Amino acid sequence: MGTIQFKALTFNYSDQTQPLFDHVTLQFDASWKLGLIGRNGRGKTTLLKLLQHQLPFDGQLVTNLDFQYFPQTVTEPTQLTRDILMQLGNLDDSTFWQVERELRLLQVVPEIVCQPFDSLSPGEQTKMLLALLFIDDYHFQLIDEPTNHLDQGGRQVVANYLRQKPASSSSAMIATF
Structure with missing residues (x-):
């Protein structure tokens, strides 16, 4: 079973004055089912894009998983x-x-x-x-x-x-x- 780890992950869009994610450290076990619930514009889709390395970020993303x-x-x-x-x-x-x-x-x-x-x-x-x-x-x-x-x-x-x-x-x- 795999894991997904964010280590001191920081991300913000160029038009933002404050980071959307600021030195976030998290670890997910791949056996979990996770549901991210929140209003529009709160970073749910951005998190998925970060997992796929579609956006530049500071910090580390460590995983042994392939995503779909x-x-x-x-x-x-x-x-x-x-x-x-x-x-x-x-x-x-x-x-x-x-x-x-x-x-x-x-x-x-x-x-x-x-x-x-x-x-x-x-x-x-x-x-x-x-x-x-x-x-x-x-x-x-x-x-x-x-x-x-x-x-x-x-x-x-x-x-x-x-x-x-x-x-x-x-x-x-x-x-x-």
Whole structure:
């Protein structure tokens, strides 16, 4: 099992007078499920970007984990959803059943994978990308705003889905809300 350590981490955006993170020292165990809850602009997404080394910072970030970020980037949304998921997940016909299993858990009819991705509602797109995320057994999941674009019923389905995921190396996560 891995860990994530911040040692005296300091970060601020160039237009800020005070650091968003000021000499933060934290350690997370990779078996934990963490939910970061806070108002907009408080640093939740920035923390996920720091974990991925997408922003410069002072201090140290020490980890032996590989990260997978949600939402994944869909570069050609006019393609069929199935093709996009297969490409993003590096899947083939013999492994696509895993996505279909997760879609059932997310209460999505599997037939919509035959539609162009951009024809799906934003909530359906979210559920497609979540299903793909949770078949990945090799990365620590960084889930940014998984309930965006979902109605109340969809939010409840996703909340129940995330809650039932066991904390293990294959489903460890940090999620922002």
